[in-house]
Amino acid sequence: MRENTSDPQSTPSPLSRETLVVSAGRPAAEHDAPVNTPIHLSSTFHGSGPILASDRAYGRFTNPTWEEFESVIGRLEGTDLPALLYGSGMAAVSAVLEQVPVGSVIVMPEHTYLGTMALARQMQDRGISRLVEVPIEDTDAVIRTLTEQVRTLPQPAGPDVAAPYVLFWAESPTNPMMEVADLPVLLAAARGIGVRTAVDNTFATPMAQRPLEWGADYVVHSATKYLAGHSDVILGAVVTADPELRRQALAKRSLAGGIPGPFEAWLGLRGVRTLALRVRQATANAQVLAERLAAHPAIASVRYPGLPGDAGHERAAAQMDGFGSVLSATLHADAATTEAFVDAVRLWTPATSLGGVESLIERRRRHSTEAKTVSESLVRLAVGIEDVEDLWADLLQALDSVTR
Ligand SMILES: Cc1ncc(COP(=O)(O)O)c(C=O)c1O
Structure with a gap:
């Protein structure tokens, strides 16, 4: 998949986030080039011969307008790997939750966003994974639960079946109880015992906290909210600093098709500037x-x-x-x-x-x-x-x- 190579600051840089929201994700600075990314309304892209991973190829795989917004979100969260945009925050949430192999355990705060919790409950009802709720302010209790769940994970159902794991899903502050999790401690502890981690960073925004820097595997956003910022669009994003996790999520998005429209992505990009x-x-x-x-x-x-x-x-x-x-x-x-x-x-x-x-x-x-x-x-x-x-x-x- 083509990454955004047109960004003049695509190498790691010390730019502050106040600057990045304005300067990242723009077309190449060439004479007479547009300053802003246009809305690329195209469902397919020129090409022949074998389709390479670096090709755009088709509008369900990528779109040049998404790519600019994806690069801004990735860099705000502290990684040079572009985010992946989705058609809603819930599509982004489900892109992470639905990856868990059968037999996995999803550990979530008691006051997780109700849509996310409902999705995890449905997965439990379908026999895919179990849901365990934790009091997120109580760091010792959360670590005890994670440890216990890792210890009692079932064996994979067969030699070619993906091994179950524990996914720790965190929100901080929580919605609507505003509980604050000790994210640096919890994410480090989870990583240390082989727990996969995802943080919904919608409430805090990357201006306030960057969970990837504390070792989170994924950050998820309802970009509908602060990132787009004007209550005029529904969008979601998944960010990871791990190239393999991004490759898997991109492959799944390309197949499952929970993608945004180019116009929505453009609105998000316009909104994130402020x-x-x-x-x-x-x-x-x-x-x-x-x-x-x-x-x-x-x-x-x-x-x-x-x-x-x-x-x-x-x-x-x-x-x-x-x-x-x-x-x-x-x-x-x-x-x-x-x-x-x-x-x-x-x-x-x-x-x-x-x-x-x-x-x-x-x-x-x-x-x-x-x-x-x-x-x-x-x-x-x-x-x-x-x-x-x-x-x-x-x-x-x-x-x-x-x-x-
Ligand atoms: C914390 C949080 N995560 C995820 C979502 C879902 O996002 P969307 O409504 O964009 O699907 C919401 C929506 O309210 C939310 O508040």
Whole structure:
């Protein structure tokens, strides 16, 4: 498969991520060449004779517009191997989960994104793998579980059948409980005992943490969220620094076809140019809102790793560059009053999702599949880049309207 050779900085470089989001993944800097990658609408590519691995060949295998975005995501995550784009975050998640051989075990946080958890449950129901849930904040308990699962793995079903393994799937911070995992310790421990590892880095973004640098085998993104950044496209990505794992994932994507459209990839590439600015502004807003909500009498508790009293604060301060821009707040109220609060906002948008320029708010238990350990009165706030005083004024009037 053709890699992006047109990128002027395709060798390892000390460029900061603030620069990379702008400068990586562009056409060759030649006289009269376009500055931006066009949307390549072509389902096939010229060619004859045997198809080489370096050929584009067909639009299900690669596309020049994807390649530019893939190179940006790979480099943001700290590898010169381009990411692989998918038609959605869930297609990227399933590209990693569905690789596990029969008899494998998938270990996941109790509060894993509900779609990912549902997929792992379906795989269990189909007899492919087992799902084991762990309290991700408890590092010792997670390592004990991983060790035990490795020890009790079944033998392969036959000499030509792939050997089962343990896949440790991590999210940090978790969705929507905002628990922070000790990723450097957990990933090192997992690697040491032969556990394969994947981190969904959607919430944190590569601006805040780069799990490949701690030894993760895969990083997965719902690029729908911060990477694309404008709530106008559904996209996913898988990143790995291991050429063999990338080759396998690319072969599977080419066969299974969970690919994005070139226009969607172009929107993602356009959106990622402002990732650094958006993340910085949204993170600053989230910090202010978390502090003010925590002090408000209508709020029972706030989870945000940027709060000094938060259970994940010290860990996040040590391992993340910034605390992200999602927070959860639990109201002193029942489910109906919490819904009324969500309905009372005027500037915020009541909607699921996160990572766009606009601030979204959602009572998470409106999803019937959300974990029952999530309070009925918990709202997830996905903070955008608006003026923080306007965001706060809107939350205040909505809180006043339901607590009056
Ligand atoms: C953490 C996380 N991972 C994966 C996904 C799935 O991504 P998509 O909606 O792009 O399929 C989501 C979607 O909300 C998510 O929040």
